[in-house]
Amino acid sequence: MSPFLLALITTILVESTIFWLILRQEILKTLLYSILINSTTQPLANAAYLTILPHFFLVELIVILVESILIMKLFEVDYHKALLISVTANVVTASLSFLF
Amino acid sequence: MRNKTVILLFTALILVQIAQADMISPGMKGISRCYTITNLDQYPDYTFIAANRQDFKLFTPNACIDGFYKLFPPFIFTAKTADLTGSEITLLHQDTAGLDGRQLEDRQQKLADFLQWDLWPWDQTSPAIKNPKLIPSLQIRTYEEISSINPIDSVEHKLTITLISEHAVAITESSIVYHYTDGTSEEKPVKHYLGENPTPRPATCDLNCWTWHGASWRLIPLIAIILIAAILLKRRLSK
Numbered sequence: 079m080s081p082f083l084l085a086l087i088t089t090i091l092v093e094s095t096i097f098w099l100i101l102r103q104e105i106l107k108t109l110l111y112s113i114l115i116n117s118t119t120q121p122l123a124n125a126a127y128l129t130i131l132p133h134f135f136l137v138e139l140i141v142i143l144v145e146s147i148l149i150m151k152l153f154e155v156d157y158h159k160a161l162l163i164s165v166t167a168n169v170v171t172a173s174l175s176f177l178f
Numbered sequence: 179m180r181n182k183t184v185i186l187l188f189t190a191l192i193l194v195q196i197a198q199a200d201m202i203s204p205g206m207k208g209i210s211r212c213y214t215i216t217n218l219d220q221y222p223d224y225t226f227i228a229a230n231r232q233d234f235k236l237f238t239p240n241a242c243i244d245g246f247y248k249l250f251p252p253f254i255f256t257a258k259t260a261d262l263t264g265s266e267i268t269l270l271h272q273d274t275a276g277l278d279g280r281q282l283e284d285r286q287q288k289l290a291d292f293l294q295w296d297l298w299p300w301d302q303t304s305p306a307i308k309n310p311k312l313i314p315s316l317q318i319r320t321y322e323e324i325s326s327i328n329p330i331d332s333v334e335h336k337l338t339i340t341l342i343s344e345h346a347v348a349i350t351e352s353s354i355v356y357h358y359t360d361g362t363s364e365e366k367p368v369k370h371y372l373g374e375n376p377t378p379r380p381a382t383c384d385l386n387c388w389t390w391h392g393a394s395w396r397l398i399p400l401i402a403i404i405l406i407a408a409i410l411l412k413r414r415l416s417k
Contacts, residue, residue: 114409117402128325151410 082124086177090116092158093167100163101153111152119144134172141170207326212244213237213318215255216352221339223374225259227270228252228318231295232286236270242334248321253305254337255293255312256347262311266292315347326382 092163094112098105120143127137150160215226215237226237230250235243237254246252259267269288277285294308305314315338324330334355341348351368356362 084380114402114406118399118406121398148406152406 082121085124086116086120086176088093089120089171092171096167096170097149097153097163100159100166101155103153111149115145115148115152118148138172187300206323207328208248209322209324209330209332210244210259211318211320211335212242213335213337214242215339215349217338223259223344224342225262225267226339227255227257227269228295229255229289231290234270234289234293240312243318246320247392248319253314254316254318254347254349255305255307255314255332256342257313259309289416310344313345313347314405315349329358329360332357336365 081091081157090109090114093116094109095097097112101108123137123141123167126140127134131137142161145168146161146164149155150157153160153163155163186319192257203252213228218226218237218239228243228246230246230252232247232250235241235245237243245415262270269285272285274285275281283409293312295306296327299340305317307314318335322333326359334357335351336353336355337349353365353367355363355365
């Protein structure tokens, strides 16, 4: 399996768990939204990082901001909570990317 | 409050990025670049070394020089061997294998005395040494970070001495040998001067190389965005 596909699936699973732990919404809905959010941000973030923006933490910052808006819209929560969820989820997945 | 949070977040991430200098970023790998001088035997009266503020290595006919700390790219210095003292020649030919920490420190101090680096300006792009016996030429980089799926395993630079005069030494890069992770190698002639061109990536591994399907980096986000828009639109219409 491609390392990028593996990374995407891992990110979706980890972030779904974090979304669910914080929001306690329906599991399938949480998983679907996580798939949509990460399928939007992760391929674009990887492409940007490997080509035009080779600064990991800057890319992560942009991802956090974009994901926070998507979380706010999809899960219908206020922006502050969405930002907190986005930061938590991305700090965990970014840490995992350093470990593996 | 929201603005404050975003500003704090941004500041924290910028600070973390500054502290990242010694780390290999996710999705990247470090590769070694080593350097040989191909016509060293034509200049038997000269000594060629690569040195930075911390370490030095002597160019010998079969040696491919590498292994300098990534944040201190060394310069190549040339000296007339006849100008060097016995202790300097001994220092340059000293084998570091088996030296303990104190002996390495001592060697580093002797290097500092020999090169006479200026303490200031702390400019890594300028060979600020005072020793008049040494003529600086190229600055070389022995380490680079590239995408982890780039098939390059290491890079060998072949240098050629083109001119030596009393005050100047010209060394140019004649070819680059790319060693790939599958064990193959290819040598490419160089038409530029060292340092002006980053490591060219193999044609087989550009942006399309990192995805599981060539177009997926565009297609998957596009589908996801359309679906998100559809969900939000449906939700709005049903209200």
